[in-house]
Structures are given as structure tokens and as C-alpha cells.
Ligand code: PMP
């Protein structure tokens with residue numbers, strides 16, 4: 001039966017990353033030996049002290065609504081960390097909101113900012129959900145395709161060439177999923193200058209802020225050109241603390257914007273889970289040793305994988321500066337596009353990767369591999385993939 005659904009969904013597809021992870025699961029359940037390198041879910045266990053804190057909260061009956069902004073202690077811990085890292089003061093009372101996932105934090109931020117007819121600049125390749133969320137808000141995502149030849153760098157002139165009288169906001173993601181780039185000070189300065197000159201709101205998704213490798217430094221646009229008053233910073237617990245299933249994130253920004261963001265939170269999910277937030281508090285307040293250990297393990301894997309890729313003829317791969325993804329360029333291997341390369345990899349060696357085209361036009365010609373599966377799985381998957389691609393001759 002044909003239902004009369006919202007026109008907004010007409011040009012929105014399922015999340016490619018989620019659909020691919022479902023596909024990998026289905027193939028495995030039907031007896032296929034597949035290796036899933038498509039999803040970004042750390043296989044590490046959530047640190048024990050975090051689990052214990054949530055358990056204690058459950059045991060003591062901490063199972064009711066919290067403030068719609070989230071637990072004040074958790075907001076204070078986030079604001080303290082933000083001040084220490086970025087030198088920007090956010091008042092825990094009304095400039096920080098705890099959200100059920102960073103994904104929801106991005107969504108409510110876009111909903112609070114965008115109107116139908118507005119345009120939002122999205123440098124691509126970019127994470128799969130920004131464009132869809134902008135459309136759900138009735139606005140038009142305007143991809144700003146970055147070039148792999150220029151190491152996916154953003155320049156002021158390039159941003160300016162995509163501005164229109166309707167441009168209202170820009171979505172940034174650093175460290176970047178899928179490229180693994182950490183935007184440099186000069187790029188952030190350029191973005192900040194464009195935002196200031198054109199009165200744009202910046203939504204800065206910094207969920208990979210802790211997964212940065214030697215030599216790279218994560219900076220936020222709030223540190224540049226007095227941009228703090230026009231920037232909403234999103235981050236979360238999924239990646240840093242291996243807490244993807246907990247669904248916990250946050251957004252902070254100036255109170256003039258945050259009061260609008262709060263309305264969307266209150267009329268959609270209300271707030272994040274109470275005992276989940278207690279886990280988040282333990283994550284921020286407790287030992288950061290597990291985070292250092294996970295990042296060291298990602299660093300080891302990325303170097304190993306990077307070396308493997310150097311031996312595959314006609315494939316090039318940059319060494320990621322952050323995140324747990326690799327984004328090799330497969331455009332010289334004879335496939336018609338990244339989708340057919342990904343399809344071929346499933347069929348020829350049972351390895352599931354995400355085609356670069358899922359991340360927008362700027363991602364075509366690449367595939368994204370995630371280093372988050374158990375070590376033996378990552379090693380088996382990348383070895384099989386490199387062998388298959390090398391055999392193409
Ligand atoms: N932003 C980016 C760039 C991501 O890769 C992810 C991963 N899912 C998210 C936001 C959302 O994270 P979560 O909803 O698990 O907090």
C-alpha cells in the first residue's frame with residue numbers, strides 16, 4: 001500500500017553506515033564469513049568504573065526524569081573540561097545540554113537554527129547524517145566538496161564560493177569522519193572569518209576530539225575570531241569512552257542559542273537517561289587511563305594498516321591524524337565508482353566497507369574502513385582486502 005508520507009523524507013535515504021552494518025549482520029547470520037569494517041563502533045568494553053556508576057545509580061533507584069538540560073554535576077564537568085581545553089567559559093546553568101547521543105545533539109542544534117529555505121554549508125566528505133538532518137529541518141544542505149589532492153583542506157575562497165543570501169550556518173566536523181583529518185589553525189581561522197563576515201552560526205561536531213594522534217592537535221572554531229558567541233559545540237561519550245550503546249552526548253553554546261536548542265530537546269526526547277548520565281559523570285571524573293590505552297591501540301592499528309596500504313599498487317592512502325577511520329583513494333583501480341568497489345569487496349573477499357560516496361560528492365573515489373573491530377578481525381579484514389585489491393594487477 002502506498003502511504004502519503006512527509007515530502008521531507010522523499011530525498012532522504014537510510015543512514016548508509018547503519019544500513020551497511022545491518023547488511024553485514026544479515027550476511028553473517030545467513031552463514032557468510034564477512035568482516036565488518038563499515039561501522040564506527042569501538043569493540044572495547046566501556047571502562048569498568050563507568051559501568052559500576054550506572055549500576056549503582058540503578059540500584060539506588062536513580063531511574064526518574066532529570067532536568068531537561070541534564071544533571072547539573074555532569075553539565076559542570078563538561079563546562080570545566082571545555083574551559084580547560086578551549087579557554088571558553090560556558091555556564092553549566094544554561095549553556096550546556098546533555099543529550100541522548102551526539103547525533104541528537106547535532107539534530108536539535110540544526111532544528112533550532114534552520115528554517116525552510118535556509119542553506120547550510122557542509123564541507124564534504126562528511127559524516128552521513130548532516131545533510132539528512134538539515135533536510136528534516138526543512139533546509140537545504142549545500143555540499144562544499146573538498147579535494148583529496150589538496151588533502152581535504154578547507155579554504156576561505158572555497159567556502160565563499162558556496163555562500164548565498166540564504167546561507168545561515170555551517171556544519172564542521174573535526175577530527176573528521178571519514179577523512180581522519182584534524183583541521184588546522186589556518187583553516188579554522190578562515191572558517192571563523194567567513195562566519196563572522198556573513199553572520200553564520202557554526203555547528204562544530206567534535207565527537208572525535210580525544211582520538212588524535214602524535215603530531216596533530218585538535219582545535220575548535222570557538223578558539224578563533226571571537227567565534228564562541230556564534231558556535232554550538234557537539235561532543236559525546238560514544239567514541240572516547242567506547243559507550244556507543246549508552247546514547248550520551250552534549251551540546252554547549254551561548255545562552256541566546258541554547259535556550260532555543262532546549263525547546264527542541266524538551267519537545268522531542270525530554271532529556272538523556274538518568275542512570276546513563278551517572279555513567280557519563282564517572283567517565284569524565286574518573287581515570288582517563290582507558291582512553292589513553294584505546295587511543296594508543298588505534299594509533300598502532302592505523303600505522304599497521306597504513307603500511308599495508310602502501311604495498312597495494314595504484315591505491316593511495318593518507319595517514320589519518322585522528323579518528324579511527326582510514327579513507328584510501330581507490331579511484332585508479334578500475335571500478336566505475338566507490339559503490340561498485342565496496343560491492344566487489346563484499347563479493348570477492350567478504351569485507352564490508354563504506355563507499356566514499358556515502359559521505360557526499362567529495363568522498364567519491366574513496367572507501368572508508370573502520371579500525372574499531374577486534375584486533376584479529378581488523379587484521380584479517382585489511383589483509384584480505386589488500387590481497388584482493390593487489391590481485392587486480
Ligand atoms: N558525529 C560523527 C561525526 C559521528 O561519526 C558520529 C558516530 N555515530 C556521531 C556524531 C554520533 O555519535 P553518537 O550518536 O553515538 O553519540
Ligand code: GLU
Pocket residue numbers: 015017018038039040041103127128129177
Ligand atoms: N558514526 C559511526 C559511523 O560513521 C556510526 C554510525 C552512524 O551513526 O552513522 O559509522
